[in-house]
Amino acid sequence: MSDDDLSALRRLRSDEDLPPEVVDASLDRARLRFETAVRTTGGARRGRPAPPVRTRRRLRPALVAGAAVVAAGALVASGVGIIHWSSPEPAAAATLHEAARAAVAERAPVGAYTRVIETERALAYVTSDGEHYDGGYLAPTTSTTWVPADVSGTWVRATWSGPATTFYGGPAVRKAAAEDYATAAHRDDPQWERGQGGDFTVGELGGKQEGRIGPTDIAGLPRDPAALVRRIEAAPRSVGASDAEHVFDTIKELLRTGLVPADLRAGMYEALATLPGIVVTEEQASLDGRVGTAVGLPAGTGSDRQEVIVDRTDGAYLGERTVQVRPMGSIPTGAVIDSVAVRVAPADDQP
Structure with a gap:
């Protein structure tokens, strides 16, 4: 993802009822995740073993290591889009x-x-x-x-x-x-x-x-x-x-x-x-x-x-x-x- 892509996403701020710092922080974290995924995807494709599932009386999600699950979550896959973030509740x-x-x-x-x-x-x-x-x-x-x-x-x-x-x-x-x-x-x-x-x-x-x-x-x-x-x-x-x-x-x-x-x-x-x-x-x-x-x-x-x-x-x-x-x-x-x-x-x- 280029800086131009991120700049385009930032311009959408005017269409979102969000504080600028919330949008910027989310975008910066998305970029970090994306770059990390690009650097490490090779290791994930080689099939790193996943840590064992923690068992309890109630079922918990399985835990996995590697970048395969660290996708650029805030970015929409098709075209240039943005998920509608919500601000923290004031209370x-x-x-x-x-x-x-x-x-x-x-x-x-x-x-x-x-x-x-x-x-x-x-x-x-x-x-x-x-x-x-x-x-x-x-x-x-x-x-x-x-x-x-x-x-x-x-x-x-x-x-x-x-x-x-x-x-x-x-x-x-x-x-x-x-x-x-x-x-x-x-x-x-x-x-x-x-x-x-x-x-x-x-x-x-x-x-x-x-x-x-x-x-x-x-x-x-x-x-x-x-x-x-x-x-x-x-x-x-x-x-x-x-x-x-x-x-x-x-x-x-x-x-x-x-x-x-x-x-x-x-x-x-x-x-x-x-x-x-x-x-x-x-x-x-x-x-x-x-x-x-x-x-x-x-x-x-x-x-x-x-x-x-x-x-x-x-x-x-x-x-x-x-x-x-x-x-x-x-x-x-x-x-x-x-x-x-x-x-x-x-x-x-x-x-």
């Missing part, structure tokens, strides 16, 4: 700016280890007829992870499950929930894991798929929001993810680790505030006994919406949730089908 941007300012002022205590407690309520899908997954149940899983100051050291994690709390469907759903709980690790006998650099056998916190940004990258990530967005956009993404979705999901996953320092957390909030289409979905969102503001992206072609919940008064990251945006069997629109509350505290040692 969402204001919320994130406020949270960023509060995060910068944070003076949290530090210890030899960081103890991260995740309480997740994830939907386990259940089939009532042996063919269609049309029901499910929510059950809590709690994990406590002790992370050393040097994240390349040994991490320790204890995980246990609780009985199901919410059911969508009939007897088959309750039966499946009872059977699963009977075979799960419980609080009095949790599952213990140790992993170098957080490379556990299974689970969300720790480990890293090739090419993805993970805990070991946190210290070197840019604090400047624009530079941070460019760094994330250059990393491999889920199949079909837009720029905004890729940046949003990457920041969400990093915040979930509980290891993001205050200055970088502020930069992440500022980066989220620039994403087109980002909105406040609930002003008073309750998550594991704490209340914050839920900010998310409208669902694209999927059936759910990803949200992060932040405390705008102190800049804390409270967690994340996934909301069903269209009914599926017994699972109604608006159901929270996955939520993760994150609590972080310093620790002097680990088990």
Whole structure:
């Protein structure tokens, strides 16, 4: 793509009800992606192996490396066209700016280890007829992870499950929930894991798929929001993810680790505030006994919406949730089908 092509696209700004900086930033990122794809497409065509799919109770998109999925997404393939970007919602941007300012002022205590407690309520899908997954149940899983100051050291994690709390469907759903709980690790006998650099056998916190940004990258990530967005956009993404979705999901996953320092957390909030289409979905969102503001992206072609919940008064990251945006069997629109509350505290040692 030539500079003339980009100049032609920029002239369309007068036809778009958008701030100039939004258009320019999107165009610049599109050019970067296009040039990166041109330089690296050869490697992608030779068939680089894709990282393994991360498995959870709920299905997640497969993750792939290489430039094959990093097309110049903001550019239309036929002729010279432009996708209709939308500006960030003012309420969402204001919320994130406020949270960023509060995060910068944070003076949290530090210890030899960081103890991260995740309480997740994830939907386990259940089939009532042996063919269609049309029901499910929510059950809590709690994990406590002790992370050393040097994240390349040994991490320790204890995980246990609780009985199901919410059911969508009939007897088959309750039966499946009872059977699963009977075979799960419980609080009095949790599952213990140790992993170098957080490379556990299974689970969300720790480990890293090739090419993805993970805990070991946190210290070197840019604090400047624009530079941070460019760094994330250059990393491999889920199949079909837009720029905004890729940046949003990457920041969400990093915040979930509980290891993001205050200055970088502020930069992440500022980066989220620039994403087109980002909105406040609930002003008073309750998550594991704490209340914050839920900010998310409208669902694209999927059936759910990803949200992060932040405390705008102190800049804390409270967690994340996934909301069903269209009914599926017994699972109604608006159901929270996955939520993760994150609590972080310093620790002097680990088990």
